[in-house]
Amino acid sequence: xxxxxxxxxxxxxxxxxxxxxxxxxxxxxxxxxxxxxxxxxxxxxxxxxxxxxxxxxxxxxxxxxxxxxxxxxxxxxxxxxxxxxxxxxxxxxxxx
Amino acid sequence: xxxxxxxxxxxxxxxxxxxxxxxxxxxxxxxxxxxxxxxxxxxxxxxxxxxxxxxxxxxxxxxxxxxxxxxxxxxxxxxxxxxxxxxxxxxxxxxxxxxxxxxxxxxxxxxxxxxxxxxxxxxxxxxxxxxxxxxxxxxxxxxxxxxxxxxxxxxxxxxxxxxxxxxxxxxxxxxxxxxxxxxxxxxxxxxxxxxxxxxxxxxxxxxxxxxxxxxxxxxxxxxxxxxxxxxxxxxxxxxxxxxxxxxxxxxxxxxxxxxxxxxxxxxxxxxxxxxxxxxxxxxxxxxxxxxxxxxxxxxxxxxxxxxxxxxxxxxxxxxxxxxxxxxxxxxxxxxxxxxxxxxxxxxxxxxxxxxx
Numbered sequence: 001x002x003x004x005x006x007x008x009x010x011x012x013x014x015x016x017x018x019x020x021x022x023x024x025x026x027x028x029x030x031x032x033x034x035x036x037x038x039x040x041x042x043x044x045x046x047x048x049x050x051x052x053x054x055x056x057x058x059x060x061x062x063x064x065x066x067x068x069x070x071x072x073x074x075x076x077x078x079x080x081x082x083x084x085x086x087x088x089x090x091x092x093x094x095x096x
Numbered sequence: 097x098x099x100x101x102x103x104x105x106x107x108x109x110x111x112x113x114x115x116x117x118x119x120x121x122x123x124x125x126x127x128x129x130x131x132x133x134x135x136x137x138x139x140x141x142x143x144x145x146x147x148x149x150x151x152x153x154x155x156x157x158x159x160x161x162x163x164x165x166x167x168x169x170x171x172x173x174x175x176x177x178x179x180x181x182x183x184x185x186x187x188x189x190x191x192x193x194x195x196x197x198x199x200x201x202x203x204x205x206x207x208x209x210x211x212x213x214x215x216x217x218x219x220x221x222x223x224x225x226x227x228x229x230x231x232x233x234x235x236x237x238x239x240x241x242x243x244x245x246x247x248x249x250x251x252x253x254x255x256x257x258x259x260x261x262x263x264x265x266x267x268x269x270x271x272x273x274x275x276x277x278x279x280x281x282x283x284x285x286x287x288x289x290x291x292x293x294x295x296x297x298x299x300x301x302x303x304x305x306x307x308x309x310x311x312x313x314x315x316x317x318x319x320x321x322x323x324x325x326x327x328x329x330x331x332x333x334x335x336x337x338x339x340x341x342x343x344x345x346x347x348x349x350x351x352x353x354x355x356x357x358x359x360x361x362x363x364x365x366x367x368x369x370x371x372x373x374x375x376x377x378x379x380x381x382x383x384x385x386x387x388x389x390x391x392x393x394x395x396x397x398x399x400x401x402x403x404x405x406x407x408x409x410x411x412x413x414x415x416x417x418x419x420x421x422x423x424x425x426x427x428x429x430x431x432x433x434x435x436x437x438x439x440x441x442x443x444x445x446x447x448x449x450x451x452x
Contacts, residue, residue: 020274081188
């Protein structure tokens with residue numbers, strides 16, 4: 001009999017109510033997707049925190065590297081003109 | 097509860113197989129009647145419909161049509177402005193314009209992926225656009241003749257789009273509403289850069305001022321047409337309002353836009369090309385002149401100044417980009433698990449065990 005530590009890790013995403021995106025709630029171990037879903041319900045929505053759950057095997061997530069944070073996101077850093085506040089609009093002009 | 101991998105997978109089957117024919121309430125299946133009642137109750141309660149919820153087939157079809165047209169408009173809309181990137185008058189203006197055109201591509205992608213939650217595919221939607229079986233906004237069939245057009249598009253075309261899109265942030269379909277929230281935040285930059293550009297021209301030399309005025313004169317009426325036909329001639333409006341896909345009628349939104357633009361034009365020192373615009377004290381709104389709907393119909397039919405050019409350019413860009421897509425796929429195929437197969441295998445036991 002295999003120990004529960006052999007079970008894969010699943011990332012859990014919960015939609016708190018209709019109209020909102022699923023957001024990452026945490027993770028858990030489970031032997032398969034069905035069990036992961038049920039465990040996620042018990043672990044992360046005991047107080048009705050959600051109306052929908054996604055579980056994704058953690059190994060299936062490709063994440064950007066923290067070491068590359070600077071070079072990876074740097075290109076957006078010197079483009080303040082992508083923000084509306086960059087533009088001078090005369091006082092009193094509304095709805096812009 | 098069945099475990100499923102993603103929204104996209106299940107909804108396409110549940111929707112097409114089960115929902116057909118229930119809209120009119122004629123289908124005999126009592127389970128479908130119950131589902132329709134639940135759907136109607138959710139819409140009535142201002143709840144959002146999410147991808148895995150049951151929905152009437154006509155609701156799904158309406159959303160696919162509208163979201164596809166919206167997505168197509170974003171990517172076709174890149175063309176008239178991209179026309180001026182190489183000739184922007186300064187590095188500052190060039191960087192801004194490139195950022196804006198890049199945003200339009202991004203908006204297209206948000207909307208195509210939101211449409212894919214309804215069980216269609218981006219490829220299928222693009223095919224329909226290229227074959228002329230789905231539309232994009234008629235506004236993009238007008239040419240950008242001068243640099244001032246970039247400003248007029250930002251102020252008027254993006255301004256009209258924002259007026260249309262803000263209520264869509266509360267659309268009954270969750271993924272569409274969420275895409276619109278993101279898009280509306282970004283549109284604000286588009287509109288302000290256009291207004292600032294026009295203001296610079298309007299306060300510039302006499303020739304620059306005249307160029308700004310000419311651009312506004314040409315873009316004003318087509319911008320008003322962006323809200324669609326008048327309410328009494330709008331074929332899809334009533335049902336879309338009942339489903340809360342649309343929140344306001346075409347004429348309501350058009351009126352709101354006119355009321356917003358009149359003082360903005362004054363602040364620019366430019367006039368709007370409509371002698372009938374005047375404040376109506378009784379209504380608390382501006383009266384404005386009659387729109388030439390024959391022109392609108394002609395552009396829709398394909399007879400606008402740039403229809404042929406826009407779709408030809410789109411097809412060409414797609415075909416000329418084929419080698420990039422092929423190369424990316426060939427590169428991915430050389431590696432052990434291509435991304436496409438990864439998702440399909442995600443639930444299978446052998447794959448799961450590898451992670452232990």
